[in-house]
Amino acid sequence: MARLPRALAVVAGFVLAATAGVPAYAHPFGAPQTATIAGTTGAPEVTWRFGATDDIAYLAVQVGALPPDRMTLDGVVLYEPGDEKALARSEAYAEYVLDHIRIEGCDGSVDASDDLVADGTTVTFDCSSPASATKIEIDMMTDLHPAYQTLASGPNGQKAAYAGTTRSHGWTLDESRAAATGLSALLQIGGTLGGIALLGAGGWWLVRRRSASASAS
Structure with a gap:
């Protein structure tokens, strides 16, 4: 019988060793995070x-938007009203988002609503050289626990799961904003040139009419 307590101690040791690197306050096994993909290839959102x-409270403590003493001795952070506002207004949170939602070769800007639960956090990218397929990387909160995942949806029923080692997916978006802007600019230039041409023709007709009147008199 003396061997049983020793065996249990060995098993407990293995469990502690396996979980030692995982923060105790991370809870990745509840409802998954979600993401909505929109915009164009030149300006994905x-x-x-x-x-x-x-999860809001956990991440807020992690990035310094909430004080460390919000975490209890057993590693729990209980959510309190106003935590989402503190996180949304934190510059550290904006930096965290840009580190964990990325598009290679594109610059991103963060708009975090005070109501993070309902409205979420929107990252708008500016892609100077858009590709036909937009590859978006998302690994939000995986630094708290690798089991965190994000279920994403996009235009025309596109869906993808950012989970485990899968941190990148390609998305088909509408034509780039740059292409649309270029077409608009061409139309504006064409309209301007057309107006100049009409003014020129009108001026030529007026000069010719005056010349004809002078000759007749």
Whole structure:
């Protein structure tokens, strides 16, 4: 019988060793995070939402938007009203988002609503050289626990799961904003040139009419 307690101690040791590198306050096994992909190839948009309010509090402590003493001795951070506002207004959170939602070769800007639960966080990208397929990387909160995942949806029923080692997916978006802007500019230039041509023709007709009148008199 003396061997049983020793065996249990060995098993407990293995469990502690396996979980030692994982923060105790991370809870990745609840409702998944979600993301909505929109925009164009030149200006993609990603709106990311937390799966649960507890995750807001955990991440807020992680990035320094909430004080460390919000975490209890057993590693729990309980959500309190106003936590989402503190996180949304934190510059550290904006930097965190840009580190974990990325498009290679594109610059991103963050718009975090005070109501992170309902409205989420939107990242708008500016892609100077858009590709036909937009590859978007998302690994939000995986630094808290690798089991966190984001379920994403996009135009025309596109769906993808950012989970495990899969951190990147390609998305088919509408034509680039740059192409549309270029076409608009061409139309504006064409209209301007057309107006100049009409003015020139009108001026030529007026001069000729005056010349004809002078000759007749």
